Amino acid sequence: MIYLNCAATSYDRPPCVAQAVAEAMAGLGSSGRGAGSAELGAARVVARARDALAQLMGAPASERVVFCANATHALNMAILGCVRPGDSVVATDWDHNSVLRPLYGLQRSQGVRLSFWGADKRGRLDLEDLERLCVPGTRLVVVTHGSNLTGNLLDVAACAQIAHAAGAWLLVDCAQTAGAVPFSMKETGADLVAFTGHKALLGPQGTGGLIVAPGVEVEPVLTGGTGVASGLPHQPDAYPEHLEAGTLNGHGIAGLGAAARWLLERGVEAVHRHDLGLVRRFVGGLRTLEGVTVYGDVPWDLGQLDGVACDHGATVALNLAGWDSSEAADELEQSFGIAVRAGLHCAPRMHQALGTARTGAVRFSFGAFTTPEDVDRALEALAAMAAEGGADGTD
């Protein structure tokens, strides 16, 4: 199978990841729940993973990296833990349902005033619009670093400046970009950063995290055992335990740590260059095909990709004339062995902006182990499908 659904999860991972998980399951106890060799071993593995993630994401300090189950968990912790009744919050049309649904819930139940930074028909966001939306008193601005649909990237540092000028914190959803696009929380000025472990970070599913800058107040959504300050009737103030209630997924975190160290050794910049090469090859090939509509701020001018560090993620969304997006995805899988994702990609506002809310789109997404030959097979398949002109309904 050619797996071009890396925006959903990583299919190929460095062998060290599974090895680390297996070793953890065979020999580690529970981090912070005792001082025996098995428990200390677990605590050391978790601490090393925290260090690696902090380095990879430019976190202010390792202990500010809070582990949780996935980006959705992290975003819920941040949103529900920061926003108070009656607060104003700004979100974007790029945002995933993991941002939208918690915010809609607060809007309904807490009277939170929610406004959206709208994208144009090409999915572009204008920073001047954000400035207008960030009125004084805004509590939180939530942005997505890289669209999970178009692959376009946002200038997080500029967003942080605008948010801070209004007295707001900036929460960045890095679900699609952590491990794939160079990013530094410290350099951008982001206050909260959510990531998942199983996508471009190449770790196991069930891992993720929230990084919290010092001074940002996040009320714990989950409370419970932490292994520290057991006599307190509330969560300890110290990080990471402030937001880590219950036994950690130590086995998964062992794998995530191994993946993060693999990425640090290879270099996120190198992964990004690799991904940009694949996007360049793919969109270059798409130009020669009839009946293909590509969505977003498409890097058609291929020269723009060279020498620019962070201008596009590893995702391209399109539709093929005569093909329903779901049928196209099914045909790619059944006839060509190519895995992609059709539909709305949990990003309904972005599809509305692009005019694809009814049709959906076919998303091709690449990763660290995708090859140029994989991209060529996808282009050949699309060429064949374009020539065929869609299903005839006589299945």
Added chain:
Amino acid sequence: MARTKRLRAIATFSSTHDAIEAEALCQDACVPGRLIPTPVSIRATCGLSWSMDPGDRSAFANAIRGRLVVEDIQEIMI
């Protein structure tokens, strides 16, 4: 067989992460000692503490300086 009690300096921390970090720093600086369950006689946040010979307190302080803040250091017989 009863264990012989000795005077030890016990450094306590506010989080498990800090305790593990202290262990790594001490190992790098060759400061003898080990992580132990925090003795119940000590009021501390974290369940892990660094146990060392009292004579190694200054070496410990040098090892963690600028990298870590301990919650407290107490000397007790354990």
